[in-house]
Amino acid sequence: MDQRARPYRSVLYIPGSKDRALEKARTLPVDAIIFDLEDAVAVEEKENARDTLKVALAAGGYGDRVRIVRINGLDTQWGEADAKAAAEMDCDAVLLPKVESAAQLDALAALVGDKPLWAMMETPRGMLNATEIAAYPQLKGMVMGTNDLAKELQTRFRADRLPMMAGLGLCLLAAKAEGVIIVDGVYNAFKDAEGLKVECDQGRDMGFDGKTLIHPAQVDVANEAYAPSEAEIDLAERQIAAFEEVEANGQGVAVVDGKIVENLHVVTAREILAKASAIAALSS
Numbered sequence: 707m708d709q710r711a712r713p714y715r716s717v718l719y720i721p722g723s724k725d726r727a728l729e730k731a732r733t734l735p736v737d738a739i740i741f742d743l744e745d746a747v748a749v750e751e752k753e754n755a756r757d758t759l760k761v762a763l764a765a766g767g768y769g770d771r772v773r774i775v776r777i778n779g780l781d782t783q784w785g786e787a788d789a790k791a792a793a794e795m796d797c798d799a800v801l802l803p804k805v806e807s808a809a810q811l812d813a814l815a816a817l818v819g820d821k822p823l824w825a826m827m828e829t830p831r832g833m834l835n836a837t838e839i840a841a842y843p844q845l846k847g848m849v850m851g852t853n854d855l856a857k858e859l860q861t862r863f864r865a866d867r868l869p870m871m872a873g874l875g876l877c878l879l880a881a882k883a884e885g886v887i888i889v890d891g892v893y894n895a896f897k898d899a900e901g902l903k904v905e906c907d908q909g910r911d912m913g914f915d916g917k918t919l920i921h922p923a924q925v926d927v928a929n930e931a932y933a934p935s936e937a938e939i940d941l942a943e944r945q946i947a948a949f950e951e952v953e954a955n956g957q958g959v960a961v962v963d964g965k966i967v968e969n970l971h972v973v974t975a976r977e978i979l980a981k982a983s984a985i986a987a988l989s990s
């Protein structure tokens with residue numbers, strides 16, 4: 707499947723140390739899983755988590771879900787061993803935390819070979835260097851780390867995420883310029899479905915491909931917010947039909963619901979339909 711069309715609506719973190727969660731994820735309707743060896747795993751469990759995760763991935767059962775392993779930073783005592791272990795795991799990508807430069811991705815690539823790389827974007831320097839990080843040839847995806855970013859920026863929590871906007875925007879621009887996937891940060895209050903929905907809608911409006919999640923209760927909200935709605939699908943179909951009709955008559959502009967439709971709108975309309983088909987293919 708084309709990387710841009712593949713759904714990343716819901717990307718669930720699972721602590722690599724928790725057998726029950728590793729098992730449960732095989733049944734959850736998520737588009738991707740981040741198997742975490744970093745912040746979700748206590749220091750005393752770091753070594754065991756590596757082995758637990760290796761066994762779980764080898765056992766399989768994760769179906770179409772994209773399997774991403776988040777290792778500890780290469781400047782920590784676990785990072786290098788994590789990277790070497792991840793290189794041998796049955797996973798689709800390796801995710802490096804707190805990426806601030808292409809040189810850090812070089813160091814990771816030297817340990818994991820040609821496995822696709824993903825980058826956590828979660829420090830001010832990372833935001834400022836988002837362009838070179840997104841352009842790294844082996845990089846396939848970026849994940850916003852909004853908890854670490856809030857810590858580094860010393861911001862206060864706001865429902866509108868105003869203090870985050872500069873960083874989110876820089877990473878979005880870089881990801882879109884290079885055609886890599888970019889998913890939004892987590893919503894910590896995992897029992898607050900309404901707040902999650904507001905943040906998912908905001909992220910979707912901004913252009914994120916999906917939302918990282920920390921609990922199964924968040925999955926349905928993200929899947930719905932990041933899927934094309936019935937209204938969007940209907941409009942896309944009508945835009946394509948109207949444009950094809952005027953084009954056949956040698957014209958370049960159609961009007962649908964009182965708004966112009968040009969070639970560029972048709973490109974977006976086709977992307978919406980492709981995303982809807984890709985989601986339908988996953989669920990069938």
Ligand SMILES: CC(C)(COP(=O)(O)OP(=O)(O)OC[C@H]1O[C@@H](n2cnc3c(N)ncnc32)[C@H](O)[C@@H]1OP(=O)(O)O)[C@@H](O)C(=O)NCCC(=O)NCCSC(=O)C[C@H](O)C(=O)O
Pocket residue numbers: 718719720721726727728730731742745746826828850851852853854855891892896920921922
């Ligand atoms: C937040 C939690 C600690 C809550 O756990 P728990 O109290 O066990 O929740 P529940 O009892 O409600 O769980 C119900 C069932 O769901 C399973 N479960 C829970 N969480 C997950 C999960 N993430 N994936 C799969 N399955 C999960 C439980 O096992 C229960 O199953 P069952 O026995 O069948 O009923 C916990 O949810 C948790 O640890 N979440 C992950 C936290 C995490 O990953 N944190 C790190 C990522 S966030 C981050 O670091 C982002 C970034 O770096 C940044 O800076 O922002």
Ligand SMILES: [Mg+2]
Pocket residue numbers: 745803826828851853854
């Ligand atoms: Mg983080």
